Amino acid sequence: MAEPKTKYDRQLRIWGEQGQAALEKASICLLNCGPTGSETLKNLVLGGIGSITVVDGSKVEHGDLGNNFMVSESSLGQPKAKCVCAFLQELNDAVKAKFIEEHPVTLIETNPSFFSQFTLVVATQLVEDSMVKLDRICRDANVMLIFARSYGLTGFVRISVKEHAVIESKPDHFLDDLRLNNPWPELKKFTENVDLDTSDPVVHKHIPYILILVKTAEEWAKSHGGRLPSTREEKKEFKEVIKAKMVATDEDNFKEAIEASFKVFASQGISSDLKRILDDTCAEVDSGASDFWVMVAALKEFIANEGGGEAPLEGSIPDMTSSTELYVNLQKLYQAKAEADFLVVEQRVRNILKKIGRDPYSISKTVIKSFCKNARKLTVCRYKLIEEEFNSPVLPELQKYLTDEEYSVAVGFYILLRAVDRFSANYNTFPGQFDGGMDEDISRLKTTAVSLLSDLGCNGSTLTEDLINEMCRYGAAELHAVAAYIGGVASQEVIKLITRQFVPMSGTFIFNGIDHKSQLLSL
Amino acid sequence: MVESRISSSSRSRDLDKLLLRPGNLVGPTFEPGTQLRDDLQEYARILVVGAGGLGCELLKDLALSGFRNLEVIDMDRIEVSNLNRQFLFRLEDVGQPKAEVAAKRVMERVSGVNIVPHFCRIEEKELEFYSEFSIIVLGLDSVEARSYINAVACGFLEYDSNDEPVEETVKPMVDGGTEGFKGHARVILPGMTPCFECTIWLFPPQVKFPLCTLAETPRTAAHCIEYAHLIKWDEVHSGKSFDPDNPEHMQWVYLEAAKRAQLFGIPGVTYSLTQGVVKNIIPAIASTNAIISAACALETLKIASGCSKTLSNYLTYNGVEGLHTKVTEFVKDKDCLVCGPGIFIELETSVTLKMFIDQLEDHPKLLMSGASVRVGGKNLYMAAPPLLEEMTRSNLGLPLFELMDKSPTGVVHVTGTAGKGDKRQSCLRKLRVAFKAVGIADTDMAGGA
Ligand SMILES: [Zn+2]
Numbered sequence: 008m009a010e011p012k013t014k015y016d017r018q019l020r021i022w023g024e025q026g027q028a029a030l031e032k033a034s035i036c037l038l039n040c041g042p043t044g045s046e047t048l049k050n051l052v053l054g055g056i057g058s059i060t061v062v063d064g065s066k067v068e069h070g071d072l073g074n075n076f077m078v079s080e081s082s083l084g085q086p087k088a089k090c091v092c093a094f095l096q097e098l099n100d101a102v103k104a105k106f107i108e109e110h111p112v113t114l115i116e117t118n119p120s121f122f123s124q125f126t127l128v129v130a131t132q133l134v135e136d137s138m139v140k141l142d143r144i145c146r147d148a149n150v151m152l153i154f155a156r157s158y159g160l161t162g163f164v165r166i167s168v169k170e171h172a173v174i175e176s177k178p179d180h181f182l183d184d185l186r187l188n189n190p191w192p193e194l195k196k197f198t199e200n201v202d203l204d205t206s207d208p209v210v211h212k213h214i215p216y217i218l219i220l221v222k223t224a225e226e227w228a229k230s231h232g233g234r235l236p237s238t239r240e241e242k243k244e245f246k247e248v249i250k251a252k253m254v255a256t257d258e259d260n261f262k263e264a265i266e267a268s269f270k271v272f273a274s275q276g277i278s279s280d281l282k283r284i285l286d287d288t289c290a291e292v293d294s295g296a297s298d299f300w301v302m303v304a305a306l307k308e309f310i311a312n313e314g315g316g317e318a319p320l321e322g323s324i325p326d327m328t329s330s331t332e333l334y335v336n337l338q339k340l341y342q343a344k345a346e347a348d349f350l351v352v353e354q355r356v357r358n359i360l361k362k363i364g365r366d367p368y369s370i371s372k373t374v375i376k377s378f379c380k381n382a383r384k385l386t387v388c389r390y391k392l393i394e395e396e397f398n399s400p401v402l403p404e405l406q407k408y409l410t411d412e413e414y415s416v417a418v419g420f421y422i423l424l425r426a427v428d429r430f431s432a433n434y435n436t437f438p439g440q441f442d443g444g445m446d447e448d449i450s451r452l453k454t455t456a457v458s459l460l461s462d463l464g465c466n467g468s469t470l471t472e473d474l475i476n477e478m479c480r481y482g483a484a485e486l487h488a489v490a491a492y493i494g495g496v497a498s499q500e501v502i503k504l505i506t507r508q509f510v511p512m513s514g515t516f517i518f519n520g521i522d523h524k525s526q527l528l529s530l
Numbered sequence: 531m532v533e534s535r536i537s538s539s540s541r542s543r544d545l546d547k548l549l550l551r552p553g554n555l556v557g558p559t560f561e562p563g564t565q566l567r568d569d570l571q572e573y574a575r576i577l578v579v580g581a582g583g584l585g586c587e588l589l590k591d592l593a594l595s596g597f598r599n600l601e602v603i604d605m606d607r608i609e610v611s612n613l614n615r616q617f618l619f620r621l622e623d624v625g626q627p628k629a630e631v632a633a634k635r636v637m638e639r640v641s642g643v644n645i646v647p648h649f650c651r652i653e654e655k656e657l658e659f660y661s662e663f664s665i666i667v668l669g670l671d672s673v674e675a676r677s678y679i680n681a682v683a684c685g686f687l688e689y690d691s692n693d694e695p696v697e698e699t700v701k702p703m704v705d706g707g708t709e710g711f712k713g714h715a716r717v718i719l720p721g722m723t724p725c726f727e728c729t730i731w732l733f734p735p736q737v738k739f740p741l742c743t744l745a746e747t748p749r750t751a752a753h754c755i756e757y758a759h760l761i762k763w764d765e766v767h768s769g770k771s772f773d774p775d776n777p778e779h780m781q782w783v784y785l786e787a788a789k790r791a792q793l794f795g796i797p798g799v800t801y802s803l804t805q806g807v808v809k810n811i812i813p814a815i816a817s818t819n820a821i822i823s824a825a826c827a828l829e830t831l832k833i834a835s836g837c838s839k840t841l842s843n844y845l846t847y848n849g850v851e852g853l854h855t856k857v858t859e860f861v862k863d864k865d866c867l868v869c870g871p872g873i874f875i876e877l878e879t880s881v882t883l884k885m886f887i888d889q890l891e892d893h894p895k896l897l898m899s900g901a902s903v904r905v906g907g908k909n910l911y912m913a914a915p916p917l918l919e920e921m922t923r924s925n926l927g928l929p930l931f932e933l934m935d936k937s938p939t940g941v942v943h944v945t946g947t948a949g950k951g952d953k954r955q956s957c958l959r960k961l962r963v964a965f966k967a968v969g970i971a972d973t974d975m976a977g978g979a
Contacts, residue, residue, distance in 0.1 A: 016611045020806060020813040021710050042594075050816040053614055070543030072641075076590050079639045098617055159547070160828075160838055178851050213747060326750050334749040335795045439547070473554040480551045484544035487594035488828040491587070495820030499711060499849045502817060509711065512853035520828060521555050521838050523715075523845045525855045 011055070011101070018054055026506035027055065031101075033126040033505045034058040038111035038141075040091040042075045042487050043157045044131035046494030049077070051501060052095045058103035059095065060125070063088040064110030074487040115141050123148035127501060131155045131494075132485070135428040139394045142167050146392060151504050154393070155497040157490040158427070159481020160520030161420040164496045166390055166511055168504065170289075172299040173386040174378050175508045181384060184321035187220045187271045188235055191320075197340055198222050201333070203252060211254055215329035215337060216264035223249055223264075224271045235271060242272055260328040276316045277383070284385055285310070294363045298370050301363070302378045303385070305355035309348070319348035319379040349379045386510050396515075397425070400530035402464055408528060409469045417517040417526035419470055423478045424517075426456035439482035449479045477521075489520055542567060545596050548837045557836030566835055571598045571642075574834045577663040578602045579652060579679055581628035583819040584669025584706050584826070586618045589632055591827030592667070593640040596835075600636075601663070603648040603655070604629040615816035652678060653956065657943070658907065661686055661701070665830050668705040669823065671812060673733045674955060676705060680718070680726035681958040684869040685943055687720045693871050695721030704829050706822040710813045711849040713822035715841065717829050723843045724862045725869035736810065751791060751798035755807045758786035774809050783808060821847055867895060872941060872960040879965045883911055883933060884926040890944060896959060901946035905934055913946065931965050939964045 012019070019027055033056055037044045040063040048059055067082040067090055075091075082090040092106035107114075111130070114121055115137050122128055122144055130141055130152065138154055145152040145167065152167040186194065198221045205211050227245060228235055236245040246265050253261045277285075284290070285307045289300045296304075310318060322345025324338055353375050357367040378385075408418035430452055431437050438448035453475050460466065496516060503511045514529040540546065549567045553560070560566075576597050578588045581604035592600055606628050608619045618635040619628070629647035637645055648655070652675060660666065660682045670676050680703065688699040703718040705726065718725050743749075744757040763772050763783065773779050784804040791799040805811060825845060832838045841857065848854045864870060873895055877886065883903065890898045903910040910925050910933050912918035925933060934940050942961045947954045 010610070013610045014613045016614075016802070016805075017811070017814045018614050020802075020811065021815060046820060049617060050615075050820050053617055053816040055614070069541050073541040074544050074594055076594060076639060080641055097620070176851065328743075329747065329749060331747050331749060331794050331796075334747075338797075439551075445551075477553055477555050480547060480553045482547045482551075484547040486544055486548065486828075488591050488824045488831065491591055491820050491824035492828070495817050495824060496849075496853070499815075499817035499821070500853075502815070503849070509849070510851045512849075516853055523825065523841045523855070523857050527853060 015055060022506045022508050026508050029506050031055055031057050036060045036125040036128045038062050038130040039132045040087055041132055041485050042490035043155050043494050045075055045077045045091050046491045047129050047155060047497045048095055050495060050498035052098050052102050055099060055101055061088045061092045061106040062109055062111050064108060074485055112137050119144040122150055125150055127151040129153050129497060134431060135425060142393045153497055153500055155493050157485050157493045158424060159484050160489060162489055162493040162518045163424060164493060164516040166500055167393055168390050171388040171504060171511060173507055173510055174381050176384045176386045176510050177508055178384060182273060183325055185217060185270055188224055189275045190221050191344055193340055208255060212258045212260055213330035214260055215327050215333055216260055216267050217337060219264040220271050263327055277318055281383060284387055292363055301359055302356055304359050305352050306382055308355050309352050313351045318382040319352055320345045321380055349376055352379050388511055388513055396530050400463060404529055405465060409465060414526050416519050416524060419474045421517050421528055422456055422460060426452060426459050429455050429459060437483035439479035445479060449476055452479055493518060549835060556838055560836030570596045570834055574664045575599045575662060576830060577666045578669060580604055580669035581632040583615045583814050584823050586616045586632055587819050587823030588667055588669050588827055589636045591823055593636050593643040595827050595831045598643050601646040602629045602633055603652060605651045615814055615819055657682060665702045665833055667826055667830055668703060676726050681868050684720040684725050685958060685960055689871040702833050704826045706826040708814060708818045708822050711818055713818050713847045714845060715822050715825035716844040717841050720869045724860045725866060727868040728863040728866045729860050748794055751796060751803055752807045754791040754796055754799055755787040755804050757790055758783045759808050762786050780805060867959060872962040874962045876964050876966055879929060879931040881930055882927055883930050886930050896948060898944060898946040898948040901944045904943045905940060
């Protein structure tokens, strides 16, 4: 076996040892191992997922050889689940791979408790009726579920989890937590000891912009009745004030200060996103509360008390022009404040745990620390039951999509993907699945789609003939390239769900393979 | 009638639905039928550039998208750190050429597909090699390599007398790239949609730390690492160059960086970070590569068959915060040196090949030195290797006009190094040469032809 650290190096740089450990603990169940399902699992097996269970009741046919890399000539006539499982095992011997030769639909109907053993179920190529049933089963068993389907040049991915809370959301662009307009006493004091008017040009060009901005903001507030720049004019003037402090044209630190001055203008206190989480009813915790919500409750107390309206300090600073000494000391200052904030939150977490009758030390220091560091970036995702979306989608959204040119093809596919399932329930075949009768299938699909839309309270005339024709042309084909795309998306979302890092998608992702104008629909 | 040819027991059960049935949301050239399917199998030749994270996926996707004639070019050998995503490779393959193993594995599983591997640098191949393919698909992680292939493909493009691209000379490219949870896929139809160079700003050069920061005011772990790597190494190992693939070298840099970090009280130097900074490692995962490759393979199928509209022309995928995909229609830079009609140069008929090469060095749009010159399929002068240089040296004294068979105008391809300072890189440029006096007299004839 290769040293896992080297083998997984390129992904450890993304989700770290903790994310990797979560993957290695996870057990995944795949329903149907056509190309969509097989490709989803392939990407997870390569990354070192703990265990997989492949469920499929079909035998390998000639047609499968043309769209699924995990079966080959020698697999013809054999159980597809067995062949796919064997190939996947070959990719990574650290993964526990097994298969069950059984039709997923049968399992859903006869053995719902089967699913409770898994961390997450990837359900591919299921029709509406089975999706609704499986969704209910997984929701009750608290098992994460992700649906994926490829259909001609379209398809979808949909997550179904009651609640998914993310501490390490790792957004690409997020405002640093520098407190330039709201410095705590130690930062204030530190700033006071730095002389912006120093006569030493080398020292002057190595004052980090944090200090320049804290000082300038303070001066500004003093001369403006305690206010900071808010109008366009004032902001421009503020930058001029900084510029005037430069003694040479090559002072990168002052240029950086001017560029970063928007951080002074940023509003104090917490964001509306965070406020929504604090105000969530789940933040009123009892003995059944999850660790996440216990920590949110502690955070809420902290912000209202010691935090003075602010979340715990993140405790890191970006790189900036500076002398080594000032930079390192500044970094220590931020870390010390973050540590102090953390200790307060930790104490509050322990108290709350005690109050709700849990072991006060049942949440580890590391977890609380990470929670504090990421407090401003907490994210909570909730997903409707698919049945609810199917029966009563958010009508204004649906109507908006139907009339918006950017969304028209994607929402058209969404409706048609549902319509083909109704079609198959009525006629025992998908439109255009077999030769002959194409014209009849087109008109039947049209009728089905229009009645589906009117059941939802929408006008059916928005669907174009071209798209209905196109859907019949697809004839339920599972094209390899489309399956690889859909499977890729599904596996990426699975990784986010299991590592609890990054933010999983919300809504339903509709793939548009015609011109790639795919969309997320929030229904 | 058409439908009756689809057989549910056939290997192309699913693909046939797309290739054999008519549709309204398709490309202008789409002619559905078994002929199309057979032509794809028989005549379409696809080159995959790169057999790494994207390349492995691309070969699989294309082999299962109706193509049977594939070739793959890659100069790298398999490493352990490839195994988390390059699914055609196993631990026992480490050290083997990627192109060869990838080709073998796909052929083992998909019968009827033929994949020719090329274990070499992309620059080692003759231009003719690239001209043979219907479509070139790029699965690369380097801007330089993309730029090179782009120039080669654009080099085949010819313009008619109205400066309109000649359709038969358009060599389509499909390009993919990923980083972590993000990626892009694009379609380049030289002369019709922007080429890689038209939108080079999409790939800004990497910012390097100023040397004075490294030497005098280090602040971060990366500064300490780059100090050890770029400054300290040369001070201590006079003459011995640093090899990023030598673990002992890497260990030395790591220890030096750690020492320096301790001296300044800077946290965060680890061996892993040292590798990341020194080798400029881009994080990569299987899922993103799968998504981007699939989009590229699908576009390749659409360009080759017309079975659907094509991506116009740049797709971005971002899965960091939720899921965002976006299609942007970039526009062509009409003055692009690479895909435009070419740089126009007017010459006296007496100008020798040597004088012409010297002119390239001073030409403001070229600044090209050490140029090799080709006209049509013929090498007029080769600056390297020495054997070819010697063979073509005698041409230097001859007038270019004569070397071009006294044709009044013509397209000349030059390769050499261009750019300024340490940003010099090898490149290929297309020139449109016209000879004074003759050119004017022949205008009528050219127009009437
Ligand atoms: Zn161009």
